[in-house]
Amino acid sequence: MSAARFNGAAVWAGLPPEAQAAIGAAALEHEAAFRYFAAVYREGSGATPAVRSGEDAIDHTRERLDDLIDDYVPAVEYVDPEDRPMLPSTLGPVCRACGHGGVGLASLGAWWTEEDLCSACAGGAS
Numbered sequence: 001m002s003a004a005r006f007n008g009a010a011v012w013a014g015l016p017p018e019a020q021a022a023i024g025a026a027a028l029e030h031e032a033a034f035r036y037f038a039a040v041y042r043e044g045s046g047a048t049p050a051v052r053s054g055e056d057a058i059d060h061t062r063e064r065l066d067d068l069i070d071d072y073v074p075a076v077e078y079v080d081p082e083d084r085p086m087l088p089s090t091l092g093p094v095c096r097a098c099g100h101g102g103v104g105l106a107s108l109g110a111w112w113t114e115e116d117l118c119s120a121c122a123g124g125a126s
């Protein structure tokens, strides 16, 4: 069984401008927190004040983004008509046997032998 896909672009297009502004800014703030953390983590060793600030920034911006999304995007947008959860549309194909796709498939060193069957599962899957 393959999960239906969540189309983020379509949901985004349906949001009012104030929601797009708030969520967009929060997403960029979250990215800034990750980049800050990545930069100071490489420079330092252990739990320096900068690393702790970066960790807190990631937590804070993630919570803010979650709250804004909860405020503006109805939960029904994340399920298909039968109320089943959906995978992101940007993930690409996933293997019908193991469920891996994208980066997960690459980490296995596997490739596609069919549209929805990876080389690691080929031969053992039906």
Ligand SMILES: [Zn+2]
Residues within 6 Å of the ligand: 095, 096, 097, 098, 099, 100, 117, 118, 119, 120, 121, 122
């Ligand atoms: Zn597989």
